[in-house]
Each structure stands twice: as C-alpha cells, then as structure tokens.
Amino acid sequence: MKAVRFSTFGHPLKVTELVEEPDAALKPGEARLEVLATPINPSDVLTLTGQYGQLPKLPATPGNEGVGRVVEVKDSTAVRVGDLVFLPLGAGTWRTHLTAPAEALMPLPPGTDVQQASMMFVNPPTADIMLRQFVTLQPGDWVLQNAANSAVGRYVITLAKLAGYKTVNVVRREELAAELTALGADAVLVDAENLPERVREVTGGAKVRLAFDAVGGDSTMRLGDSLATGGVVVNYGGMSGKAPKLSTAATIFKDITLRGFWLVLWMKRTPREEQRALFTRLAGLIANGTLKTAVEGTFALEDIKDALARAMEGGRGGKVLLTPNGKV
Amino acid sequence: MKAVRFSTFGHPLKVTELVEEPDAALKPGEARLEVLATPINPSDVLTLTGQYGQLPKLPATPGNEGVGRVVEVKDSTAVRVGDLVFLPLGAGTWRTHLTAPAEALMPLPPGTDVQQASMMFVNPPTADIMLRQFVTLQPGDWVLQNAANSAVGRYVITLAKLAGYKTVNVVRREELAAELTALGADAVLVDAENLPERVREVTGGAKVRLAFDAVGGDSTMRLGDSLATGGVVVNYGGMSGKAPKLSTAATIFKDITLRGFWLVLWMKRTPREEQRALFTRLAGLIANGTLKTAVEGTFALEDIKDALARAMEGGRGGKVLLTPNGKV
Numbered sequence: 001m002k003a004v005r006f007s008t009f010g011h012p013l014k015v016t017e018l019v020e021e022p023d024a025a026l027k028p029g030e031a032r033l034e035v036l037a038t039p040i041n042p043s044d045v046l047t048l049t050g051q052y053g054q055l056p057k058l059p060a061t062p063g064n065e066g067v068g069r070v071v072e073v074k075d076s077t078a079v080r081v082g083d084l085v086f087l088p089l090g091a092g093t094w095r096t097h098l099t100a101p102a103e104a105l106m107p108l109p110p111g112t113d114v115q116q117a118s119m120m121f122v123n124p125p126t127a128d129i130m131l132r133q134f135v136t137l138q139p140g141d142w143v144l145q146n147a148a149n150s151a152v153g154r155y156v157i158t159l160a161k162l163a164g165y166k167t168v169n170v171v172r173r174e175e176l177a178a179e180l181t182a183l184g185a186d187a188v189l190v191d192a193e194n195l196p197e198r199v200r201e202v203t204g205g206a207k208v209r210l211a212f213d214a215v216g217g218d219s220t221m222r223l224g225d226s227l228a229t230g231g232v233v234v235n236y237g238g239m240s241g242k243a244p245k246l247s248t249a250a251t252i253f254k255d256i257t258l259r260g261f262w263l264v265l266w267m268k269r270t271p272r273e274e275q276r277a278l279f280t281r282l283a284g285l286i287a288n289g290t291l292k293t294a295v296e297g298t299f300a301l302e303d304i305k306d307a308l309a310r311a312m313e314g315g316r317g318g319k320v321l322l323t324p325n326g327k328v
Numbered sequence: 329m330k331a332v333r334f335s336t337f338g339h340p341l342k343v344t345e346l347v348e349e350p351d352a353a354l355k356p357g358e359a360r361l362e363v364l365a366t367p368i369n370p371s372d373v374l375t376l377t378g379q380y381g382q383l384p385k386l387p388a389t390p391g392n393e394g395v396g397r398v399v400e401v402k403d404s405t406a407v408r409v410g411d412l413v414f415l416p417l418g419a420g421t422w423r424t425h426l427t428a429p430a431e432a433l434m435p436l437p438p439g440t441d442v443q444q445a446s447m448m449f450v451n452p453p454t455a456d457i458m459l460r461q462f463v464t465l466q467p468g469d470w471v472l473q474n475a476a477n478s479a480v481g482r483y484v485i486t487l488a489k490l491a492g493y494k495t496v497n498v499v500r501r502e503e504l505a506a507e508l509t510a511l512g513a514d515a516v517l518v519d520a521e522n523l524p525e526r527v528r529e530v531t532g533g534a535k536v537r538l539a540f541d542a543v544g545g546d547s548t549m550r551l552g553d554s555l556a557t558g559g560v561v562v563n564y565g566g567m568s569g570k571a572p573k574l575s576t577a578a579t580i581f582k583d584i585t586l587r588g589f590w591l592v593l594w595m596k597r598t599p600r601e602e603q604r605a606l607f608t609r610l611a612g613l614i615a616n617g618t619l620k621t622a623v624e625g626t627f628a629l630e631d632i633k634d635a636l637a638r639a640m641e642g643g644r645g646g647k648v649l650l651t652p653n654g655k656v
Contacts, residue, residue: 051577052581053577053580053581053582054581216576221571229593235574235576235579235580236580237576237580238576238580243549243573243574243575243576244573244574244576244579245571245572245573245574246563246571246572246573246586246588247571248544248563248565248566248571248572248588249379249381250588251563251572251586251587251588252381252563252564252565252566252588252589252590253380253381253382253588253590253593254381254588255587255588255590255593256588257585257586257587257588258574258579258585258586259579259583259585260574260576260578260579260580260581260582260583260584260585261580262580262581262583265557265581265583
C-alpha cells in the first residue's frame with residue numbers, strides 16, 4: 001500500500017513524500033479498508049507546518065477523516081466486504097489502505113454521497129456545535145460570519161436555515177453572493193470598514209448576538225463591532241494570519257466576548273454518547289443531501305503536492321479531496 | 329458656586345472651562361454639600377473626548393465620584409451639617425457645591441481618609457468584581473494583570489492578597505517592583521515578548537486562569553498566551569490605544585476567552601442591595617486603611633487644566649484629585 005508521509009514539520013510541499021508500506025496482517029476482529037476519499041483540511045496543513053494544537057510523533061501520515069470500503073475482515077461479523085464506512089477519526093487517512101477494529105466502524109447510511117460523507121467529521125460538527133454552544137438562539141435570530149464561503153461557512157448557512165436562524169455572510173469577493181444566496185444565505189456582504197453599519201441595514205437593526213470568525217485581525221473586530229451588547233464572537237480559524245481582536249468599545253462598553261472553538265477540545269470534554277448522537281444526526285443530513293459543500297477537485301495520492309498547493313490557495317471553489325483508489 | 333463645564337467633546341484641555349453658577353435653592357429633603365475631593369478618572373477623560381460608552385447631554389459638568397461635607401439641610405434628619413458623605417454617583421462632581429436628596433446620601437465611616445474615600449466608587453469595585461465575576465478562584469490561585477501600577481491594579485493586588493490569591497503584576501518600568509511588592513504583589517515582571525515564559529517561571533508552572541488587561545494590543549495577547557487552557561482575559565481599559573487581541577493558538581487550541589468589564593453595565597444589571605453591600609464592604613476596607621492607592625497631587629478647580637494635563641500623562645505616581653474647597 002502507499003501512504004503520504006512526513007518526517008519533519010515545514011512547508012507542506014517540501015516535507016511530504018509518497019512511500020510504499022507493507023500491508024499489515026489483519027488481527028482477529030480487524031477489517032482492512034481501501035480509502036475512497038479523504039479531504040485536505042486546514043488542520044492538516046497546520047499539522048504539516050507544525051502550527052497545529054496537537055502534533056503527531058514523526059514520521060507520520062496526515063489525514064483525519066474520510067470514507068473507505070471494507071476489502072477484508074478477519075473473525076468479525078460487524079462489517080462485510082464491500083461495506084462503505086467512515087474512516088476512524090485521526091487515523092492518518094492519506095493512504096491507500098488502513099486497518100481498524102471492525103466493531104468500531106460506523107457504516108454510511110445507504111445512498112450517501114461518498115465525497116460529501118468523507119468531509120463529515122471535522123467541518124459539519126464545527127458548524128453545528130458553534131451554532132448551539134455559545135449563545136441560545138431562537139428561530140428568527142441572526143448569526144453573522146466571515147469566511148462564509150469556506151466549508152464550515154457553508155455548513156453554517158445550511159444548519160442555521162434548518163434551525164430557522166438567519167445568516168449575514170461576510171466574504172471577500174462580491175461574486176460569491178449569488179451562490180451563497182442559493183445555498184440559503186439571508187444576506188451576503190463584502191468585508192469592509194463599514195461592516196457594522198451594513199449589518200444593521202441588512203438585519204433591519206436586529207440584535208445580532210453570535211458571530212463566527214475564521215479570519216482574524218481587523219475582520220474579527222468588525223464582527224465584534226456589529227454585535228449587540230452581550231454578543232459573542234467565536235474564532236475557529238486564522239486565515240489572515242493575524243490575531244483576532246476586539247475594539248475596547250466592544251469589550252468594555254458592549255460586553256462583547258471573544259471565544260475560540262476547537263473540535264478536538266470539544267471531543268475531549270464531551271461524553272461519547274453525545275458525540276455519537278451528533279455524528280449520527282449529521283450523517284443523516286448528509287445522506288439526504290441537506291448538508292453538502294463544494295468540492296474543488298479530486299487528486300490521486302501521487303499528486304499530493306498538487307493537491308496541497310491547491311488546498312493552500314485562496315479563492316478556491318471548494319474542498320480538495322484525495323481519492324487514493326481512483327475517482328469516486 | 330463654581331463648576332468645570334464643557335460644551336463640546338474634544339481635547340480635555342481645550343473644551344473645559346471654569347464657570348460661576350448661581351447656588352440652587354434647596355427643596356425640602358435636600359442637602360447642600362461642599363465638594364472636598366473628587367478624582368480625575370480615565371473615564372472622565374474619555375467622556376471629555378467623547379470616546380466613553382455613555383455620554384452626557386452638553387453642556388455638562390464632568391466628575392462621577394467624591395466626598396463632600398453637608399453645609400445645609402432642608403426638612404430632613406437623614407444627615408446633619410458637618411457630616412462627611414460620599415457624593416452621589418455620576419453627579420457631575422467637579423464643582424464647589426452640589427445639592428442632593430438627603431435620604432440617598434451614604435455617610436463615610438468615622439475616621440475615613442477623605443482622599444482615599446473620594447476614589448471608592450469606580451476603581452475599587454472594578455477590581456473587586458473582576459476578581460469574583462469571571463473565574464471562581466481558590467486561595468493559592470494566581471491572578472495575572474498588566475497596568476499593575478494603575479489605581480485598579482493596586483486595588484487588585486490588595487484585594488487578591490486579602491482573599492489569599494497570588495498576583496503576577498506586569499509593568500512597563502522595572503523601578504515599580506519594590507513598591508508593588510511592598511503593597512503585596514507576589515511577582516512583578518516587566519512586559520516583554522517572553523512574558524508567558526516568565527509567568528511560568530515565577531508561578532512555578534501553576535495553571536493561571538484569570539488575567540486583567542488595561543493596555544490592549546500585544547500586551548493583551550501576551551496575557552492570553554500566559555494562561556492555562558480555559559483561562560479568561562478581562563479587558564477593562566485601553567491605555568495603549570490598541571485593540572485587545574488574543575493569538576489564535578490561545579483562542580482555538582487553549583480555549584482562552586477575552587471578556588470586557590465596565591462598572592456602568594454591572595450597575596445596570598445588579599440589584600441595588602447587592603451594590604450597596606459591595607460599597608459598604610469596600611468603605612470598611614478604606615476606613616480601616618486596608619484599601620488605599622497613591623495620590624499624585626491635589627488641584628484647585630482653578631487649576632483644572634494643569635490637573636487634566638497631569639492626569640493624562642504616563643508615568644504618574646498616583647491619582648489626580650480635585651479639592652474644590654481647599655486642601656484635604
């Protein structure tokens with residue numbers, strides 16, 4: 001089997017290589033999976049550069065989620081050859097094959113789109129939990145977010161709509177408005193100095209109490225300045241490379257709070273049953289086509305450097321997927 | 329009587345003037361007070377420049393707190409001529425005399441230092457509430473703060489010590505260390521890039537979960553980077569003029585929160601009995617000499633511009649007080 005591997009932290013294009021590894025013999029109760037689709041997430045890039053919040057012992061294979069097909073099972077009836085399953089979380093998924101305990105595998109609901117399912121464990125729960133954890137919203141309430149065209153941003157639009165919340169979506173490129181509106185966005189604004197004023201306009205002066213920030217710097221501050229007294233800005237990414245900040249007028253006079261969200265911490269703190277319930281619910285929404293995000297392109301493992309280069313570019317149209325066993 | 333007045337927002341030295349006003353006739357139940365001492369707080373300067381969170385209708389007289397002596401009472405036995413009382417909060421206290429309902433006046437505990445009492449209502453409650461509202465501390469826990477030589481900073485040192493908490497105090501000038509240590513500071517550090525590392529050293533690697541920030545910008549970020557997972561940075565001032573920020577490593581990977589604190593909002597949200605209990609407790613601590621802060625100098629109303637200039641300077645040794653009826 002083949003796997004992407006890195007032995008030092010550094011620029012992703014420089015530190016990654018494709019290596020041949022011997023197939024591991026199955027132990028009783030284990031299944032062998034062929035990896036069908038596995039995405040390149042921002043957290044993978046940050047892991048390669050050594051900037052992520054938890055780093056693997058090196059050498060390591062990147063990749064945290066995806067979908068596989070069972071190709072071999074030893075002494076277990078939990079899954080059968082041919083079954084489509086979610087890859088175990090954090091398994092180092094950028095490889096052609098991996099082995100896992102059959103009992104722990106979660107099957108895809110019948111008819112699920114494999115590409116969409118391969119992106120289920122990182123971004124959809126981030127969007128879903130951020131919508132529920134920080135502020136108790138009621139139907140009709142507004143949510144504000146920047147990086148609205150990101151994978152998380154798009155899931156936020158869909159999940160908010162499903163719950164009856166309205167969204168103001170901040171983007172850098174005007175031409176995204178039509179696409180996000182079609183997805184369910186109630187308002188799309190291009191980020192600019194006058195954002196707080198524009199938010200007031202499009203929401204009719206509603207008290208917006210929750211904002212999501214994946215950009216940092218002044219963009220975070222403009223979100224904070226757009227919120228009503230007592231509002232919360234949740235930072236979950238740093239696309240600008242700048243530290244998220246709030247104006248003192250927001251922190252002091254309007255009691256605006258800046259929080260952070262990291263799914264890894266949430267999983268450490270949340271009982272397994274609650275996690276499983278969340279993933280089952282999201283799997284259902286992906287299976288019935290409610291939750292979906294755009295795919296920029298699929299790449300073979302051999303083209304890992306092209307795939308990484310694309311994943312690290314701005315102005316993408318969607319997520320970059322690796323398809324180590326051919327197109328899916 | 330004389331009063332400081334301003335009719336437009338702008339530079340404090342330019343917009344303030346001293347004016348003569350007719351003495352108001354007392355209504356039944358009212359008392360006339362001569363103002364003995366009233367401080368120039370940062371919030372007063374921000375009110376004059378128009379940058380504060382709530383602004384008066386102009387023209388207005390600045391000043392929010394102080395101590396007065398009763399010089400006349402009409403049809404009330406609530407106070408007597410000669411009594412020392414706290415001035416009503418937010419009364420526009422930079423004047424020689426003011427009138428107030430006698431029933432609402434809070435007397436100074438006997439033997440209280442008038443200068444210290446005149447500074448009781450803004451900074452001591454800020455320090456006290458910030459120590460209790462955001463993180464539940466236990467004796468032995470550490471608190472981190474910048475601007476440690478400010479009035480609030482010094483009250484934090486004293487109130488923390490009283491509660492059994494330890495303080496790491498960040499300052500800009502090394503020479504303040506001895507003075508703050510004498511006041512009860514457990515550690516004093518000069519602000520610098522390596523602050524997180526220095527905090528670890530002086531606390532023996534303790535999990536610090538609460539920090540107070542009156543500076544903003546990178547200084548806020550260094551406080552955040554010094555805290556343990558789940559910690560809270562409370563911003564209550566912006567001495568640097570820069571927006572408070574956190575690193576994405578702090579927000580996302582360590583769940584650090586940036587909050588703000590404003591006494592005005594606290595008073596709006598807190599039942600009157602609870603407020604009164606707090607002020608009574610603080611008045612006791614000021615009366616017995618436990619709580620005190622340094623005074624840079626006292627100024628007559630006629631010298632309001634000199635007083636404001638001094639209050640707006642860096643590197644002061646303490647608070648600037650107005651003493652409209654002569655030295656106290």
